[in-house]
Amino acid sequence: MALVQVFPKPRIFISRCIEFDACRWNGAMIGCDFVRALKPYIEPVTRCPEADIGLGVPRDPVRLVRQEGSLALYQVATGRFYTDEMRSYCSAEVARLGELDGAILKEKSPSCGNRDVKIYASADPKAAQNGKGRGLWAEALLSTYPDIPEENEGRLNNFTIREHFYTAIFTRAAFREAKAKGTMKDLVAFHTRNKLLFMACNQSVMRDLGRLVANHEQLPTPEVFAAYQALLPRIFQKIPRRGAVVNVLLHAFGYCSQQLESGERSHFLELLEAYQQGRLPLSACQTVLQSWIARFDQEYLRNQSFFQPYPPSLIDISDSGKGAGSARE
Numbered sequence: 001m002a003l004v005q006v007f008p009k010p011r012i013f014i015s016r017c018i019e020f021d022a023c024r025w026n027g028a029m030i031g032c033d034f035v036r037a038l039k040p041y042i043e044p045v046t047r048c049p050e051a052d053i054g055l056g057v058p059r060d061p062v063r064l065v066r067q068e069g070s071l072a073l074y075q076v077a078t079g080r081f082y083t084d085e086m087r088s089y090c091s092a093e094v095a096r097l098g099e100l101d102g103a104i105l106k107e108k109s110p111s112c113g114n115r116d117v118k119i120y121a122s123a124d125p126k127a128a129q130n131g132k133g134r135g136l137w138a139e140a141l142l143s144t145y146p147d148i149p150e151e152n153e154g155r156l157n158n159f160t161i162r163e164h165f166y167t168a169i170f171t172r173a174a175f176r177e178a179k180a181k182g183t184m185k186d187l188v189a190f191h192t193r194n195k196l197l198f199m200a201c202n203q204s205v206m207r208d209l210g211r212l213v214a215n216h217e218q219l220p221t222p223e224v225f226a227a228y229q230a231l232l233p234r235i236f237q238k239i240p241r242r243g244a245v246v247n248v249l250l251h252a253f254g255y256c257s258q259q260l261e262s263g264e265r266s267h268f269l270e271l272l273e274a275y276q277q278g279r280l281p282l283s284a285c286q287t288v289l290q291s292w293i294a295r296f297d298q299e300y301l302r303n304q305s306f307f308q309p310y311p312p313s314l315i316d317i318s319d320s321g322k323g324a325g326s327a328r329e
Contacts (some may be wrong), residue, residue, distance in 0.1 A: 007311050009043045010101035010173035013141065015112040016048035018104060018153050023048040027058035032153045034162060034316070035104060041311050042169075045097055049111040049137040052093070053085045064110045064135070065120045065127065073110060073136060074123045081123075083136075086111065090140035099176065100148050102169040103141060107152035111137040114152055147233035148172075159316075160239060166310040168236040171197070174305075175232060179225050187225060188213055196306035200240045200248040205231060242276050249275075249285050252301055256292040283315070 014020065019036050022029040051057050060077035067074075072083040106112040113135040121130040134142070142150060149168040156162045171194060178190040191198075191213045198206035212228050219227075249272060257265055268288055274280040286307050293301045301307070 005308055005311075007041065007170055008173040008177040009041060010169040011043045011045060011099060011176075012038070012169060013045045013047070013097060013100055013103040013105075015104065015106035015109065016046040016051075017106055020044065020046050021048065023051045023057050025050065025055075025057075025059050025061045030106065030153060032156070034156045035153060037314055037316070041314065045100065047093060047137070049086060049089055049093075053082060053089050055082065062110050063120055064117060064133070065123045066130070067123060071119065071133070071136070072123070074120075076125045079123075086136045087140075090137050094140050094144045097141075097144075100145055101172040101176065102148050102165065103145070103150040104156070105135075105138050105141075105150060105152050107154040109135050109138075111135045114138045114142065114150055149236060162316075164236065164239045166314060167197070170310040171236070171305065172232070175229065179229065182221065182225070184213075184215070184221050184224065187221075187228065191228075193303055194305050196248050196252065196301075196304045197309055198235050199251070200245045200306060201235045202237070203244070205234045209235075242278070245282060246272055246276050248306060249289065252289055252293075252304075252306075255298050255301055256289070256296055259296055260292070 014035060017024040017028075018030045018032050019039070020029070024030060050059065050062065055062070055075075060075050062073050062075045062082060064071050065074045066072070067081075067083075072081055073086050074081050074083075103114075105114040107114070108117055110117055115134065116132050117135050117138075118129045119131040119133050121127040133139075142148075149165050149172070151161065151165050156165065174194075175190055178186040191209060195206065195210075198209065209228060209231055212224055212231070215224055253268060260268075268285070271280060271285050271288060275282060275285050289301075290307055292298070293307075
């Protein structure tokens with residue numbers, strides 16, 4: 001029997017100019033296929049810091065400059081600094097965002113950029129760039145939420161990065177739902193459903209989480225949830241390596257292998273080798289396994305998030321290659 005999975009909606013901060021409003025400095029809205037596809041499945045939380053502090057739309061662009069040993073927000077065309085306004089806005093608005101499961105930020109923006117934002121040596125219009133960093137809003141946001149999955153719309157064009165990001169945000173949303181219910185039964189169910197996924201991502205952290213769920217010290221349930229929540233982000237710190245994923249596939253294969261014909265077993269092992277060598281996507285192996293899970297009615301495997309960690313309609317194997325240097329497998 002096929003499992004119909006219902007996914008809780010992750011609460012995701014998104015820079016408002018990405019698919020939500022034409023509020024960029026030039027009056028444009030940034031088109032992003034993946035954010036557009038995500039919209040029905042998430043609870044978006046949007047801001048445009050530059051428009052919100054009164055810079056207007058359209059507006060003369062601003063930049064980050066070094067001034068008296070710190071970063072300042074400067075508008076070259078008017079010669080005005082907006083640092084105080086931006087920092088006050090960030091302090092007030094970040095505190096109003098509530099619990100977040102992730103963030104998608106406008107790349108290279110002096111307010112929202114999460115990396116590679118140009119920093120200029122001074123407010124001199126002819127000053128040279130002498131470094132890169134984060135925008136002022138992004139710095140405030142990620143300092144307040146240091147453990148959330150965060151990407152920019154450019155890096156989401158990379159399939160591996162996008163898949164890992166989706167997996168992380170939907171897993172966090174599912175945990176938040178379990179935490180809202182608040183019973184150990186709910187935490188055990190969450191951990192059990194995600195066991196193979198966690199095994200693929202980080203076996204060491206998976207075991208630590210398992211010890212928390214076992215709760216041999218008989219800690220109060222809220223304390224167990226708090227400790228679990230603090231540890232969960234470490235599962236997604238790195239994109240899983242192919243070798244670790246192959247081990248999980250072999251583990252799942254073991255539930256079915258004795259019931260298979262020798263030719264079926266050989267075919268699956270060939271698929272695994274092709275995946276490990278980067279010649280096939282993970283879905284090729286997962287699809288075959290899922291057919292056997294249904295065929296042999298493997299209830300434990302059927303309920304594992306490893307096979308469907310986020311809504312399948314979001315799967316898009318297109319890949320610009322952008323950001324691939326940061327995607328570790």
